[in-house]
Amino acid sequence: MDRRMTLKALYEHSNCDDCPIRHRAVCAHCEKDELEQLEEIKYYRSFEAGQTLIWSGDQMSFVGSVVSGIASLTQTMEDGRTQMVGLLLPSDFVGRPGREVAPYDVQATTDLVMCCFRKKPFEQLMATTPHIAHRLLQMTLDELDAAREWMLVLGRKTAREKIASLLSIIARRDASINKAGMAGPIVFDLPLTREAMADYLGLTLETVSRQISALKRDGVITLEGKRHVTIPDMGRLMEEAGDDTDGGFLV
Template sequence: MIKPAPTKHIHCSDCPIRHRAVCSYADRDELDRLNAIKYYKTYPPGSEVVAAGEESTAIGSVVEGVVSLSKTMADGRRQMVGLMFPSDFIGRPNVPVAPFDALAVTEVTLCLFPRPRFERLMRDIPALERRLLEITLDELDAARDWMLLLGRKTAQEKIASFLTILARRAAAAGDSGGSLRIALPITREAIGDYLGLTIETVSRQMTALRKAGVIVLEDARNIHIPDFAALLEAAGEDSDGGLIA
């Protein structure tokens, strides 16, 4: 059994991203073992990573692209329940059957570990399990914010909130420095599924925010934000939270 060591980030030697779950512990030998058994897989945009109810044989993280997790009702109504960006972790340990669809929104590359192997490592390495708990708790927090958005915010507040999330993510990814620009990775339909709205309402509220001067639409997929505080205001959020908060 591996002795737990103080958590510390280390890059997998041959991997383009730092896996949030897998690479944040300090045992070098284990890292090498992990590197040996992982593999990459690429999905074209729009393709299915796993379908709801299907058995998923691998667990891993997003290297490049965007993956949406969504639930669909019998009559076709759909709600997105997760939007995963590079370094996000996908797959539920110990439960092989997926409770939602995972779709490649853009072209996607995943870094995957065979499920049984990953689960055994998780059992052997407490630090890995600890990291996974952290990630899951973060996701639960995000899910709860999302519930407030879905249950109580107006269409315009939903759109503005969505944009603040993307803006913060872009800022955190190091795109800060220049003026604030957001590249929307997803279609209006996917935004609607994310926010519990129709495409028409998404479109109308984007126009409304543009006319109010809160956002500038360079084109349909690229947005400039002249005043982040105004966007926060429109999102109905406590104005004290800055761009990084």
């Protein structure tokens, strides 16, 4: 894969209603010109599936959030073992205000559109408008909770539980985006290859495949083709994941 990428900014929209940062910035304390300032330093970028947006150790020039598609954060050891350490779905934030250098690779797992802000101006804006900083702290705390929940998955769950955990995370996020409830069957397309799932779960792709087959055989999920998943009973899936069944909070 080519290490360089098209850095051309894509000013596709002059005003952007679907930008998650903007939505998040809109609150009782917002002032009109704060939004305008955000607009000024905002731009869009598209990436193809498989592209690496940022390499570990690179200078970071922007922060931003996922508009559509999926990005992933991965760490790699010298011998090639890789571990995905974050899965960024639409509305998730990317970047470390105040940091110069990226601590891990950021990849486009699917075709991806990002809403970006140039980093320096964004940091200045953060310094002058406290509620953006506050919002960012809340988002970072959410990420930290998610990372720590995932540590339990990586450290203590069996392969079957790991798969069920991943499916239930994706299903939950998907249902909340589509504003569907938890009741009734949930249907979605798996946005990850077996290999990407393996990298997220600390497994091999063969084990992922076997466990998905097993969940299918046992009626926990239904598969059409290799990617289209139906979950007839979300509670059952969460049991398989080893989670508290009642802890079904929507993020």
